[in-house]
Amino acid sequence: MTTAPKEGTHVTTTSSTAVQTGAMEVERPSLPKRIVSVVGVQNISLIIAIALVVAIIGIQNPLFFGVANLRVIGTAITIMGLLAVVQTIVIILGALDISVGSIAGLTSVTSAMIFTAAGTAAGVAGAIAIGVLCGLINGCIIVFGRVNPVIATLATLAAFMGAAQLISDGRAQGYTGADPFFVFLARGAIIGVPVLIWVLVIVAALAYVVLRFTSIGRNIYAVGGNNIASRLAGININRYVIGTYMITGAVAAIAGILITARTGSGQPVSGSEGLELQAITAAALGGAALKGGKGTIVGTLLAVILLGVLTNGMTLLGVNSFWQNVAQGALLVIAVVIQQLRSGERRIGIPG
Incomplete structure (x- = not known):
C-alpha cells in the first residue's frame, strides 16, 4: 500500500531546492563596491582630500597648475x-x-666630506x-638592549644629530655643485620627469x-600583527x-x-630637521596602523602628495610657515584618532 506524502512535504522540498539554488547564485557586488574594495576606503579618502585641496588652492592661485610649480611639488616631496x-x-x-631625519643629516655631511676627499663614488658608497x-x-x-623602539630611536635621533654637528663643526661641508653626478641628481630629468x-x-x-608579493613582506605584516x-x-x-632598520638607514642615506x-x-x-x-x-595618514600589521605603500604615497600639495599651496597663498607645522601636527592627530575609532577600542582614557 502506497503512503501518500504528508501535507507540506512538497513545499518543504521546493523551498530546500530554492535555498540551494539561491546559495549557488552569488550576487555580484556593484561597480562602486568593487572599486572601493580594490582601491581601499583610506586611499579613496586621500584622493578626495587631494582633489579638494587642489581645487581650493587652484581657485585662489591659478599659478598652482603651472608645470613649473608641479615640478616644484614633485621634487619637494621626494x-x-x-x-x-x-x-x-x-x-x-x-x-x-624617529631617527631617520638625523641619519639623513649625518649622511648628507659624510657624503660631501668623503666626496671632497675621495670622489663621487666613494662619497655615495660611504x-x-x-x-x-x-x-x-x-x-x-x-633587539639586544630590549629597548622600546620609540625610546631607542629617540636617543639615536640626538646621537646621530650630534655626530653630524661634531664632524662638520656645525657648518655645511664640501661643495658638490660642480660634480656631474650630483648635478644630475638635483636638476636632471629622464623623459621629462626629474631624477629626484x-x-x-x-x-x-x-x-x-x-611587501605585496614576497614571503619577506608577508612575514613583516605577520610580525607587526602578532x-x-x-x-x-x-x-x-x-x-x-x-x-x-638597516634598510631604513640605507634609504635615509x-x-x-x-x-x-x-x-x-x-x-x-x-634640510633634514623635522623629516622624521x-x-x-x-x-x-596613509593608513599605517601605529600598532603594526597594517599599512600600504600606495596609501603612504598619496599622503605624501597631500602633504606636499598642502605645503606648496599654503606657501603660494602666503600663509605663515609656522601654520604649516600646525597643520602637519593636526593631520597626525586626526590620522591617529581615526585609527583608534576604527579599531573599536575604548574611546575614553589613556590608550592601552
Whole structure:
C-alpha cells in the first residue's frame, strides 16, 4: 500500500531546492563596491582630500597648475617620500624610527666630506654604508638592549644629530655643485620627469613589490600583527627587526645624498630637521596602523602628495610657515584618532 506524502512535504522540498539554488547564485557586488574594495576606503579618502585641496588652492592661485610649480611639488616631496616609505615598513613591523631625519643629516655631511676627499663614488658608497651602520645600531639597541623602539630611536635621533654637528663643526661641508653626478641628481630629468622623482618611484616600487608579493613582506605584516604567533610560527623576529632598520638607514642615506645634491653641500641639520615627523605623519595618514600589521605603500604615497600639495599651496597663498607645522601636527592627530575609532577600542582614557 502506497503512503501518500504528508501535507507540506512538497513545499518543504521546493523551498530546500530554492535555498540551494539561491546559495549557488552569488550576487555580484556593484561597480562602486568593487572599486572601493580594490582601491581601499583610506586611499579613496586621500584622493578626495587631494582633489579638494587642489581645487581650493587652484581657485585662489591659478599659478598652482603651472608645470613649473608641479615640478616644484614633485621634487619637494621626494626626500620626505623616501623616508615615509621606509617608515611605513617599520610601522607595519610594529616599531617606529624617529631617527631617520638625523641619519639623513649625518649622511648628507659624510657624503660631501668623503666626496671632497675621495670622489663621487666613494662619497655615495660611504654615505650609504654609514646609513646602514646607523640602522644596525638602532636594530641592535632594540633587539639586544630590549629597548622600546620609540625610546631607542629617540636617543639615536640626538646621537646621530650630534655626530653630524661634531664632524662638520656645525657648518655645511664640501661643495658638490660642480660634480656631474650630483648635478644630475638635483636638476636632471629622464623623459621629462626629474631624477629626484624617479628615485622615489623606484624605491617605492621596490618596497611595494617586497611587501605585496614576497614571503619577506608577508612575514613583516605577520610580525607587526602578532609577534608571539609569528615567533611560534618560526619567524626570526630579531633578524627582521635588525634587517628592517638597516634598510631604513640605507634609504635615509639616499635621502641624505639627495639633500647634498639639492643644496650643493653637506648639511648637518638644515634640510633634514623635522623629516622624521613628516615621515610618520605621511605613514599614519596613509593608513599605517601605529600598532603594526597594517599599512600600504600606495596609501603612504598619496599622503605624501597631500602633504606636499598642502605645503606648496599654503606657501603660494602666503600663509605663515609656522601654520604649516600646525597643520602637519593636526593631520597626525586626526590620522591617529581615526585609527583608534576604527579599531573599536575604548574611546575614553589613556590608550592601552
